Structures are given as structure tokens and as C-alpha cells.
Amino acid sequence: MATELMPGRKRFTVGTVLADVAIVGWFVFSLFPIVWMVLLSLKTSADQTSTYFAFSPTLENFGTVLSAKGEALTSVNFSQALITSVINCGAAVIVSLVIGIPAAYAAGRWKYRGSNDLMFTILSFRFAPELMVIVPLFVIYNQIGLFDTKVGLIWVLQLVTMPLVVWILRSYFEDMPAELEQAALLDGYTRRRAFIMVALPLVRPGIAAAALLAFIFAWNNYVFPLILTGSDNSTVTVAISKYLGGGGQAYYNLTAAAAIIGALPPLILALTIQRYLVRGLSFGAVKS
Amino acid sequence: MATLETRGLTKSYGKTRGIEDVTLEIGDGEFFVILGPSGAGKTTTLKSVAGLVDVDSGEVTIGGVSMNGVEPYHRNVAMAFESYALYPQKTVSQNLASPLRSGRTGRYSEEDQQRRIELVTTTLGINHLLKRFPRELSNGQRQRVALGRVLVRPADVYLLDEPLSHLDAKLRAAMRAELKQLGEMSSTTSLYVTHDYQEALALGDRIAVLREGRLVQVGTPEEIWHRPVDTFVAKALGQPEINLVDAVVDRGVLRTQGDALQVPLAGDLELAPDDHARIGVRPRDIELSRGAEPLEDHLRVRATVRLSERLGREIELTVDAGGVSLVAVTPGAHVFDEGQSVELDIPLDHVHVFAAPAGDDPDADSARLGAATVEQVSATSGRQQ
Numbered sequence: 001m002a003t004e005l006m007p008g009r010k011r012f013t014v015g016t017v018l019a020d021v022a023i024v025g026w027f028v029f030s031l032f033p034i035v036w037m038v039l040l041s042l043k044t045s046a047d048q049t050s051t052y053f054a055f056s057p058t059l060e061n062f063g064t065v066l067s068a069k070g071e072a073l074t075s076v077n078f079s080q081a082l083i084t085s086v087i088n089c090g091a092a093v094i095v096s097l098v099i100g101i102p103a104a105y106a107a108g109r110w111k112y113r114g115s116n117d118l119m120f121t122i123l124s125f126r127f128a129p130e131l132m133v134i135v136p137l138f139v140i141y142n143q144i145g146l147f148d149t150k151v152g153l154i155w156v157l158q159l160v161t162m163p164l165v166v167w168i169l170r171s172y173f174e175d176m177p178a179e180l181e182q183a184a185l186l187d188g189y190t191r192r193r194a195f196i197m198v199a200l201p202l203v204r205p206g207i208a209a210a211a212l213l214a215f216i217f218a219w220n221n222y223v224f225p226l227i228l229t230g231s232d233n234s235t236v237t238v239a240i241s242k243y244l245g246g247g248g249q250a251y252y253n254l255t256a257a258a259a260i261i262g263a264l265p266p267l268i269l270a271l272t273i274q275r276y277l278v279r280g281l282s283f284g285a286v287k288s
Numbered sequence: 289m290a291t292l293e294t295r296g297l298t299k300s301y302g303k304t305r306g307i308e309d310v311t312l313e314i315g316d317g318e319f320f321v322i323l324g325p326s327g328a329g330k331t332t333t334l335k336s337v338a339g340l341v342d343v344d345s346g347e348v349t350i351g352g353v354s355m356n357g358v359e360p361y362h363r364n365v366a367m368a369f370e371s372y373a374l375y376p377q378k379t380v381s382q383n384l385a386s387p388l389r390s391g392r393t394g395r396y397s398e399e400d401q402q403r404r405i406e407l408v409t410t411t412l413g414i415n416h417l418l419k420r421f422p423r424e425l426s427n428g429q430r431q432r433v434a435l436g437r438v439l440v441r442p443a444d445v446y447l448l449d450e451p452l453s454h455l456d457a458k459l460r461a462a463m464r465a466e467l468k469q470l471g472e473m474s475s476t477t478s479l480y481v482t483h484d485y486q487e488a489l490a491l492g493d494r495i496a497v498l499r500e501g502r503l504v505q506v507g508t509p510e511e512i513w514h515r516p517v518d519t520f521v522a523k524a525l526g527q528p529e530i531n532l533v534d535a536v537v538d539r540g541v542l543r544t545q546g547d548a549l550q551v552p553l554a555g556d557l558e559l560a561p562d563d564h565a566r567i568g569v570r571p572r573d574i575e576l577s578r579g580a581e582p583l584e585d586h587l588r589v590r591a592t593v594r595l596s597e598r599l600g601r602e603i604e605l606t607v608d609a610g611g612v613s614l615v616a617v618t619p620g621a622h623v624f625d626e627g628q629s630v631e632l633d634i635p636l637d638h639v640h641v642f643a644a645p646a647g648d649d650p651d652a653d654s655a656r657l658g659a660a661t662v663e664q665v666s667a668t669s670g671r672q673q
Binding site: 042113160177179180182183184186187188191198201202256 | 292335338339340359361363365366369373374375376377386387390391392393437527611
């Protein structure tokens with residue numbers, strides 16, 4: 001692809017140079033907060049409010065966050081929150097896939113009265129600001145005993161992950177020619193087996209992409225766990241924010257260290273899943 | 289093996305008509321061809337038989353059993369899709385094994401499967417491709433794999449949707465010759481869809497011509513060729529297209545503009561004086577005159593050559609006969625000069641008479657009224673293309 005887009009030697013013109021400068025400028029702008037966060041996480045408490053780039057770096061902050069020392073400062077066990085987040089988000093994504101894949105398939109394959117309205121309704125879960133639904137949810141959760149439970153949070157995270165999974169996968173199923181499954185039906189396979197044997201393997205890249213995005217969105221969600229969990233089931237996002245003090249002293253260097261640790265699981269997941277994200281597996285299935 | 293019947297199949301897509309009232313009776317082991325231009329409803333007909341399209345009304349019967357409400361996987365039909373529909377994540381070998389492994393087309397041991405795949409891929413000339421994936425094949429190869437996935441299994445009915453359309457010309461001719469001889473194919477009821485009239489004439493035991501979702505004519509290749517029901521069927525068969533010339537009845541003779549063609553009215557043509565009609569003559573039915581004397585039962589036409597093109601062994605002549613343009617294909621040895629006068633003979637029994645186009649559109653299709661001579665009940669002259 002790259003070779004097709006840029007045949008031969010690259011020519012330097014005023015336009016390309018300006019474009020390169022603009023790209024570099026944009027990178028500096030967008031990456032600077034991350035750079036600053038990394039720097040901050042390596043500073044001691046004495047240096048944390050300084051704006052100098054020169055300081056003696058330390059890894060101590062990471063140790064503090066992951067140990068009992070951090071828990072003493074914030075009354076939240078960060079390692080525990082990390083595990084809770086992995087469980088919550090993992091489970092939320094799995095539930096979304098189990099329900100969302102068949103839903104997306106149905107939506108992509110069959111048009112029926114109101115099918116578009118239904119899809120729009122599912123998407124509309126994403127329109128409403130979380131703060132709008134959080135109060136009634138809090139009341140309900142308190143009454144039915146789901147407050148500060150993993151099940152409760154996994155359930156509410158469906159509002160975040162399900163629309164994503166259904167909408168992404170629907171377009172994958174729509175792109176896949178229906179004649180592939182029709183061929184399987186005539187080969188003697190039931191609709192269920194045609195789906196599992198033919199359709200499912202072909203949308204694997206889509207499943208990977210949807211699962212990854214859903215995981216990241218669930219992972220980064222802050223409002224739901226903030227309101228709907230207490231100290232037992234705090235998530236990473238809530239645990240990170242605790243270092244900002246909440247009335248007491250703010251530990252910017254510890255916040256930065258916690259944020260970096262908190263960013264690692266989605267990053268690792270993205271890197272592992274990357275090779276499944278290739279599209280184009282269905283090339284050659286039908287004539288183009 | 290089984291008979292196949294469709295009764296009044298009708299399917300529309302929103303406001304567009306897919307097919308309307310398609311009724312066919314196909315005998316056990318018959319090779320039946322549906323011929324029609326794209327968009328005529330050929331694929332819809334096939335998919336209705338397969339159960340892949342829910343028809344609005346009508347019934348499909350296979351082997352005397354109604355298929356209404358029967359799932360595609362219980363119909364025991366095999367289909368080659370025009371789009372191939374090969375499983376992209378499976379190799380050629382796995383694609384071909386797929387119908388044998390479903391358990392609904394019979395039970396096959398591993399050796400049985402291998403033997404059947406070996407047999408069919410050898411016949412189709414693709415046995416060196418077994419380990420490849422569909423994306424690694426040319427369109428012609430993919431098409432043969434799709435055909436192989438049909439032939440590899442026994443079925444009550446084979447449904448073939450343009451299975452030769454993407455082969456190159458040479459291979460297509462070879463496959464066309466072989467197709468009917470393929471073991472299973474020769475004994476299995478087959479419904480074959482094509483837009484290529486040569487394929488239809490060469491392969492079909494019978495042909496149905498489909499136009500805008502409706503059956504126009506059903507018959508043997510001879511019937512379709514010699515007695516097309518209307519100008520649509522006449523134009524659909526033959527390349528170059530049939531010559532259609534407007535004519536008027538005058539003193540018992542159909543005359544074209546300038547009297548270049550004068551067709552005596554045979555007894556069974558119901559035309560009154562001053563009636564308009566169209567004369568149809570296939571380019572290959574026009575012969576160069578050999579002698580000076582007009583032959584019996586032939587029309588003699590004097591014309592001027594406008595264009596003369598060599599097409600392999602044959603010459604395609606475009607001539608002007610008193611203001612009427614005619615195309616003739618002759619096995620002549622030499623090319624004519626532009627402006628040269630020629631004399632042409634047209635056997636009267638190959639002169640078709642069609643009704644005048646109804647309405648204002650001069651190109652509208654119209655029904656065939658008959659031939660210029662009293663027709664024999666069975667058209668015995670050889671198949672021509």
C-alpha cells in the first residue's frame with residue numbers, strides 16, 4: 001500500500017516540507033502531556049511542582065503506588081483496583097461480545113420493520129451523558145444491592161461497550177457477502193453452523209477491533225465506578241484520582257505514576273491483539 | 289435425480305419486479321437453460337428453487353415434493369454461484385470437502401471424500417490447486433472450484449448460475465463442450481442460467497427465455513431458434529442480431545421501402561392489405577447468389593456493399609438494399625469492396641414475419657406471425673448459430 005501511495009523518490013517541495021513541519025508540530029502538541037506525565041512520575045515529592053526538565057529521576061513513586069504506603073495515603077488498594085478493573089472490563093467485553101455478535105449479525109443480515117430504529121436506540125445509549133443516568137442508577141443499585149459489586153459495574157458498563165460492539169460488527173457483517181452463508185446452507189449446514197463456520201471466522205478482525213475499543217472505553221470510564229462503587233470495588237480510574245487529594249494534599253507525582261501503571265493493561269492488550277486487526281481476509285471470496 | 293417444477297413463482301423487491309409467474313416443468317435428468325439479459329430475474333429464479341429467496345407466491349416442487357417452507361439445507365440441491373461464494377478462509381480442497389462433510393448430502397469416509405475431490409478436480413483441471421486459497425486463484429480457476437463444489441456431491445438438482453462467464457473464450461468453449469458430458473451432470477436435473485445464447489443453444493435440452501421477470505418462451509433450442517415467439521427472443525439469439533425490416537402488405541406481397549425485399553404472403557399469415565409488419569432475417573441465413581437465376585423458394589435481393597469485415601473464416605457484410613440496411617454473414621472467401629453490387633438469396637422458410645411494433649416506439653418488441661412459407665410442424669434443419 002505504502003509503495004503504491006508513494007511511488008519513486010520523494011520530492012521535496014514547499015508544500016511537503018510545510019506538511020512535515022505541521023505533522024511534527026502536531027505530534028509535539030499531542031504527545032507533550034504524555035511526556036510531561038512520564039517526567040512527573042519520575043520526580044520526587046519535592047520536585048513535583050517544579051517545571052524544570054532537569055531533576056534526579058526516581059522510580060520510588062511506582063513502588064509507593066503499588067504498596068501499602070499508597071493505600072495509607074488514599075485508603076484505596078491500587079493493586080486491588082487494577083485487578084478489579086481487569087475483571088470488570090474483561091467481563092463487560094465478553095458479555096458484550098456474546099450478546100452483541102448475534103445482535104450485530106441479525107442487524108446486518110435482516111432488515112425488518114423497526115430494525116433501524118432498534119439500532120439507533122442501541123446507539124443512543126451513548127448519547128446520554130453518563131451524569132444524566134447516574135443518579136437514578138445509584139438509587140436503583142442501592143435498593144437492589146448492586147452498589148459496590150463487580151456484577152453491578154459489569155452490567156452498567158454494557159451501556160459503554162455494547163453499542164460499540166454492535167455498531168462496529170454490524171458493518172463487518174454487512175460487508176460480508178450473504179452468498180457465502182447461502183453456499184454453506186446448500187452444502188447442507190444449518191443456519192447456526194453456517195454462521196459459526198463461515199461468517200464468524202471472517203469477522204474475526206472486526207471482533208478484535210470492537211473488543212479492543214470496548215475494553216479501552218470501559219477501562220477509561222470514570223463516572224460509573226466513581227458513583228456506583230465504594231472502597232471494595234474501586235477501579236483504576238477512581239484509584240488514580242484519589243492521589244489528587246480530594247480536599248487533602250495532592251500527590252501529582254504519584255498520580256502520574258498511577259496513571260502510567262493504569263495505562264499499561266490496555267496498551268498490552270492492544271499490542272497482543274494487533275495481528276488480528278488486519279482486514280482483507282475476505283478478499284477472493286467473491287468476484288470483485 | 290428428480291423432476292423440478294415451479295408454479296407461478298413471483299418475487300418483487302420493493303417496487304421492482306424480480307420474477308413474475310414463472311412456471312416451469314423440468315424433467316428428471318433434463319438440462320434446462322434459462323436465458324436472459326442481466327436483471328431479467330434469472331438468479332432470483334435459481335435462488336427461489338434453492339430456497340435462498342422467499343418468494344411472494346408460487347411453489348417449487350422437487351421430485352414431486354413441495355418445497356414450501358423447506359429449509360435450503362433440506363432441499364438437496366447444489367448451486368454454483370455467479371460470485372463463486374468460495375469460503376475465503378478455506379483451501380480449495382476444504383472448499384470442495386465442505387458439502388461432503390455436512391452429513392446432509394450422504395456419509396463419506398475420508399477416502400471417499402478424497403476420491404470424489406480427486407475425480408472432480410481432475411475433470412475440471414484444477415487438481416494442482418488443492419492447497420491454494422481462493423484469493424490465490426484467478427477468476428477462471430475460482431469459477432471452476434465453484435463448479436467443482438457442485439459436482440463433487442450427488443444432488444437432486446444442480447443449479448448453475450453463469451458458471452462459465454468468467455472463463456476466457458477458449459476455455460469456455462472447451463468447458464461448454466465438456467460440461468454436459470461430466471458424469472454427474474449428464475444424469476442430474478440441472479437448471480442452468482446464462483446470458484450467452486451460444487451456451488444456451490449448445491447445452492440446453494430445453495431453453496426458457498426470460499425477460500424482465502417473465503417467461504417469454506420455453507422450448508427446445510430448435511424451436512427457440514427457428515420459431516422465436518417475438519422479436520425479443522429473435523434478437524436475443526444470434527450474433528450479429530437478426531435483421532428486422534419494416535414492411536407493408538401490398539397486392540398480396542410484403543414489401544419493404546423501395547421494394548428491395550418482396551415477400552409473398554403464405555396462406556397462414558393473417559395480414560390484410562396495407563397492414564404493417566416486420567420482416568426478420570438472420571444474418572447467417574442470407575446467402576451470396578451463385579447463379580444468375582433466382583432459386584426456387586428463395587428471395588433474390590440486389591444490394592450495394594457498405595461495409596465488409598473479415599471475421600475469421602467468415603465475412604460480415606453490411607449492405608444497402610434500396611435504402612434498407614441488412615447485415616449478412618457469409619462463408620465467402622474474399623472481402624468485397626465498398627460500393628460493389630451483390631446479389632443475395634434468402635431461403636423463404638428462414639424469413640420470419642413479425643407484427644408491426646405497437647405504439648410509437650419503433651423498436652418495441654412484437655410477436656411473430658409466422659414464416660414466409662407454410663411452416664413444417666417440426667423444424668428439422670440443423671442447429672445454426
